[in-house]
Amino acid sequence: MRHYFLYGVAIVVATVIAFYLHVWLVNTIDPYVSKIMSQGHYMITSPRNSMYITAIAGVTSLITIGSVLLLFLLIEPKLPRTSPILQGALLAILILLIDGQLIRQPLMNWLIGNPPLVVLLELSKVWIPRFAMCILLTSIVRWRRLVSAGAL
Numbered sequence: 001m002r003h004y005f006l007y008g009v010a011i012v013v014a015t016v017i018a019f020y021l022h023v024w025l026v027n028t029i030d031p032y033v034s035k036i037m038s039q040g041h042y043m044i045t046s047p048r049n050s051m052y053i054t055a056i057a058g059v060t061s062l063i064t065i066g067s068v069l070l071l072f073l074l075i076e077p078k079l080p081r082t083s084p085i086l087q088g089a090l091l092a093i094l095i096l097l098i099d100g101q102l103i104r105q106p107l108m109n110w111l112i113g114n115p116p117l118v119v120l121l122e123l124s125k126v127w128i129p130r131f132a133m134c135i136l137l138t139s140i141v142r143w144r145r146l147v148s149a150g151a152l
Contacts, residue, residue, distance in 0.1 A: 003144060007069060010140040015065045017136060018129035019058050025125040033118050068095060069137050076141070084142040088135030092127075095134065101126045 072091050079087050096102035101123065109119040146152045 003148070006140065006144050010137055010144075011062055011066045011069055013140070014069075014133045014136045015058070015061045018065065018133040019061050021129040021132055022125060023054075025128060029121045029125060033121055036115060036118055065133055065137070068133065069141075071095075072134075072137055072141065084138040085135055087142075088138035089131065091138060092131040092134035095130055096127065099126075101130075 068091070071094075072087075075091075075094075076087070079090060093102060105126075106119055106123055109122070110116070114122075143152070
């Protein structure tokens with residue numbers, strides 16, 4: 001029962017970190033992207049969301065990250081027994097592939113004519129939080145297993 005509590009903590013911590021990274025990246029990158037895009041025929045607006053919308057986004061992130069943890073627990077026996085950082089990176093790549101954010105979205109953005117820098121900046125808002133979330137989750141699972149085995 002104790003490991004369920006730690007999994008719950010892992011989901012909450014990873015959600016908070018990924019959510020705040022995402023929000024920070026959106027607030028940092030969107031004005032720059034808007035400036036770049038305004039030189040062409042595109043305009044990106046980034047209105048400030050209400051606390052209600054932000055709260056709903058944060059709470060529903062728990063579902064996403066809980067699902068990622070479940071996926072990791074299911075596939076972990078098939079992953080290389082290396083560092084949790086490598087396992088987290090592999091998990092993030094899998095998640096990005098499933099979500100279409102690793103190949104499909106960059107390709108489509110390039111095909112419709114978005115500037116490469118804009119494509120990279122937009123994708124960083126997805127990639128960085130996913131990698132952080134996955135590395136954190138795999139590290140917490142590894143730590144819990146070491147503690148349970150009496151290795152720490």
